[in-house]
Amino acid sequence: MSTEPEPYRLRWAALGLLLTAVFMDMVDTQIVNIALPAIQRDLDAPPSALQWTATGYTLAFALTLITGGRLGDRFGHRALFMLGTAGFGLASLAAGLAPDVTVLLLARVAQGAFAGLMVPQVLAFVHAEFPASEQSKAMGLYGMTFPLGGLAGPLLGGLLTQADLFGWHWRTIFFINVPIALAAVVGAALVMPAPRRTGRGGTDVPGVLVLAAALLAVLYPLVQGRELGWPGWAFLLMAAAVPLLGWFVAMQRGRERNGREPLIRIGMFRDRGMSAGLLVMLIFYCGMGAFFVLTLHLQEGLGYSPLKAALTMLPATVGIVAGNGVGMPLVPRLGRRLPMAGLVLLLAGAVTMSFVVTHFGAGLTPWQLVVPVLLYGAGLGLGASSLMLITLAGAGAGDAGTASGTVNTVVQLGMAAGPATVGTAFFGRLAADGDFAAATRTSLLIGAVLFGVALLACFLLPRRTASAPQQDSLSAVGL
Template structure:
C-alpha cells in the first residue's frame, strides 16, 4: 500500500493541541494556589474545598480511555474540538460560580471534557507524523505535562495576587476561555479530517473500567484526609477483581466480533505492558516535589509566588532534558529514561542534604542546582517513557493506547501526593519538625524512583520502528 504524504499543517496543528494540553495541566495545578482565597470568598467547608481540587482529577482520569476511543470512532479532530470547547465553557461557569456547589460541578465537567480533549494529542502524533519526526513531536508533548504542572502554581500566584479587574480567584478560570476558543476553532481549520472508525463504544466496559479506576483513585485522593479507615483499603483491593472482569469482558466482546474499548493484545507488547508500570511509579515519585513546595510555604513561610519562582529552574531542566534526549530516543531506548531517573535520584539526594543541613535557613539560591537536576530528569524520563510505551499500535488502537498512558499519568500524579504526602503529614504530626518530615518524604520519593530505575531494565533495549500504518493512517481528506 502506498504511504500518504504527511499533512503539511501537522506542526501547526500540534502547536494548537499542545496549547490545549498545557491549559489543562495548568488548570489542574493552578487551583491549589487559589484555594485559600476561594474558601474565604465562598465560605467553603474544607471537604468541599478538597473536592474542588480532586473532583477534576477523578473525572479526568475516569474519562480518558473512553475519550480516546471516541476519537478513534468519530474522528480525532471532532473529539478534540468538542472537548476543548466544552472545557472552555465549563471554565466560564467555574469563574462565574456563585457558590462552591456550582464551582465543584463545573470542575467535574472540566475534567470530563479534558478526558475527551487530551488523548487526541497522542493519537494525532501517531497518525500524522512519520517515524523520523515522531521523536521530536513526542518530545514537545512530553514537555507539556511537567511544564504545565510547574507553571500552574506560578500563574496561580501571579493571577490571584494581581486581582485583575477585581476578579480575584475567578481570573484563573476566565483565562481558559479565549485559549480554549482559539484552540477549538484553530483545530477545525488545520487538523486533517480522517475517515471515521467503525463500531460502537463499549458502554458496559466503560462502566466497569470507571468503577476499577474510581476504586483506586478515591481512596488515594481522600484516604489521608479521612484518616485511612479500613474501607479505603477494601476499596483499593476491589480494584483488582474489577480489572480482571474488565479484561474478561473485552476478550468476550472481541470474540463476538465487536470492537472492545481496549484490545487485550495491546498489553502483549513489552513496551506498553512494562512501560505503564514504570510510568505509574515514575509519576508517583513526583509526589516528592509536591512535599518540597509544602515545606517551602508552610515550613519556611515562602509566599506562593516565591515558591513558584524557587522551583522555576525545573522548567529550564525539563526543556533541556527533552531537547537533548528526544532526538536520541530511538537509538538509546531504555537508557534514556534510566539516565533521567539517575538524575532524579541525584537531585533527591542533594535536596535531602540541603534541607537537613540548612534547616529553616534554606534559601532559593541553594536549591537552584538540585531543582534544575530534578527538572532535567523529568524531561529525559517522561517523554521517552511515553515514546517507548506508545510504539507499535496501529491506527485503530492509537487512541486506546494513548488513553491508557494518559490514565496512568493521572493515577501516578494522584497517587504521588497521597503516598508521599501521607508520610510527610504523619511525621509532621509526630514531632512538628518540618525539615525532618520533608527529608523522610524525599527519601520515599527517591525509593520510588529507584524502583522505576530497576524496572526500566525490563523495557525494550531500543525503540522499535513504529508500525507504518500508525505513522500514516488512513488518507486525510483535503
C-alpha cells in the same frame, strides 16, 4: 518494503494548537490550589467542599481519558478534540461565574470530564500523523507541555489572584481559559486533518461503566485517603479494583471473540513496550510526589509566599527543556537507556535535595535549591517523554486514541498515588515531632527509593524503539 504516506502538511501547526490546549489543562490542574484560600473566604466554603474542587477535577479527568481516546478512534480525533475543548471552555466560564461552592464543584467536575475527551486526542494525533523520523521531536514537545504546565500553574495562580484584574480576583484563573478554548476550537477546525474513523461498531457502554468503577475504586481512596485518616474501607475499596479489572478484561475478550469492537483491545498489552512502559510510568510518576512535598515545606515550613515558592521551582523548567532537547532525538538510538538516565538524574536530585533541606534547615534559600531542582527537572525532561514514546511504539493506528488515553490514565494514577504515599509519610513524621525539614527529608528519600525501583523496572523495556532502518516495518502499525 512499504512506503509511508505523505505526512499531513499542517501537522506542526496543528500540534502547536493541540499543545496549547494541553498546557491549558495542566495549568488548570494546579492553578486552583493556589487560589483555594481566596475561594474559601469569598464563597464561605467548608474545607471538605473546597478540597473537592481540586479532587473532583482529577477524578473526572482520569475516569474519562480512556473512553475519550476510544471515541476519538471511532468518530475522529478532530471532532473529539473540538468537543472536549469547547466543553472545557464553557465549564471554565461556569466556574468563574459560580455563585456558591456547589456550582463551582460541578463546574470543576465538568472541566475534568471534558479535559478527558480533549487530552487523548493529542498523543493520538502525534501517533497517527507524524512519520517515524519526526515522532521523537513531536513527543519531546508534548512531553515538555505537562511538566511546564504543572510548574506554570502555581505561578500563574499566584499572579492572577494577587493582580485582581477587573476586580475578578480568583475568578480570573477560570475566565482566562475561555478565550484560549475558543481560539483552540476555531484553530482545530482550520488546521487539524479531516476525521479518519478507524474504530468499528458501537461504543462499549458496559465496559466504560466497569472500567470507570475500577478506576474510581483506586483513585478515590488515593486522592481522599490521607485527608480522611486512611479508614479501613479505603483499602477494601482499592482491593475491589482487582476483581473489577478482571471482569473488565473478560468483557473485552468476549467482545473481541464475538467480532465487536472492545473499549480496549487486550492484545495491545502483549507488546513489551506497552506493558512494561505503563508499569515504569506508574512508579515514575508516583515518585514525583516528592516534589509536591517540597512545595509544602517551602510554604508551610519556611513561610515562602506562593509566588516565591513557584519561582524557586523555575530551575526545573530549564532542566525539563534541556532534558527534552538533548534526549528526544536520541530515543531511537538509546531506547530504554534514555529513561534510565532520566531516573538516575531524578535520584541524584532527590538525594541532593534531601541533603540541602536537612543541612540548611530554617535558613534554606532558593539559591541553595537551584542544583537539585535543576537535576530534578532534567531527569523529568529525559524520562517522561522517552517513556511515553517507548510505551506507544507498539500501538497500531486504530488503537492510537485508546493507547493515548491509557497512558494518560496511568500518569494520573501515579500523580494521585505519589502525594498519597509520600504525603502520608510526610504528615506522619510531621505529626510525630513537628520538624518540617525531617519530614521533607523522609519523603524525598521515599521518592528516591521509588525512582530506584523504576530504574530497575526499566530493564523490562525493549532495548530500542523505532530507528531509521525500522521505519518501513513500523509504518504498517501507524508509526
